[in-house]
Amino acid sequence: MEEKQLKVSFQHFLEKFPEVELPITLGEDTHxxxxxxxxxxxxLMxxxxxxxxxxxxxxxxxxxxACFRMPAQKEYQAIVYWKAGLLNYQYMLATFGKDEKLIDKRVIGGTYYDGEQLTQSVATIKEDGQVIIASGQGDPHQEHFEAASTTAYRVQIGTKGKIVNL
Known part of the structure; x- marks a missing residue:
């Protein structure tokens, strides 16, 4: 007997991600x-x-x-999902083309522990597709992060869905 391979439509998958109004900030507990x-x-999805x-x-x-879907663009759809693994919690931004294939994917926030340093990142996604990411590192046994260890950088979702560093 042949086993039938079940498939889910891409549109049905996207519906799991409600569209949000931007700007939106993804912090430690937003998930x-x-x-x-x-x-x-x-x-299956x-x-x-x-x-x-x-x-x-x-x-x-x-x-x-499933976190959310950004407002639809002419050339792509963008979703954000949260992935929780062992000592590694990440907000993932993924863009898909009209052909439903992945264009680009990037970690834009979360918490990561490598055994010595705890790294936490917060992301704000703006209306124009720009993502501002602030990251801080510190010893998890200390009460406060060192301000000097905080870095910020920006990425942008281009008109074709590619995520580029600014």
């Missing part, structure tokens, strides 16, 4: 609000649309949360 408002991403985007293998403990 909680999204996880309460948005339906979970079904495993994760397998079909998100896992192929990931460079690292995901295990059964990795969690994905």
């Amino acid at each position: 909680h609000a999204f996880s309460q408002k948005n339906d979970p991403i079904p495993p 994760i397998e079909q649309f998100i896992l192929p985007l990931e460079e690292e293998e995901s295990d059964e403990f990795t969690e994905f949360i």
Whole structure:
């Protein structure tokens, strides 16, 4: 007996990501609000649309949360999802073309612990597709981050959906 391969439409996948008004800021706990408002991403959608985007293998403990979809552009759609792995929590920005293929993907915020330093990043996505990312590093056993370790940089989603450094 032949096993039928189930497929989900890309449009149905995009519907898991409610469109938001920009600007929006993604902080340390913003994903909680999204996880309460948005339906979970079904495993079949994760397998079909998100896992192929990931460079690292995901295990059964990795969690994905649909955050939002940016207002549709002529040449691309952009979504943000949250990925939670072991000691690594990331907001991922992904852009897709009209052909439903990935154009670009970038980590734009989150928390990462490498065993010594804790890195936290906050992102603000503006109306023009510009993303401002502020990152700070510090010893997780200290109460405050060192202000000198804070860096900020900007990326921009271009008209064709490519994410470029500014």
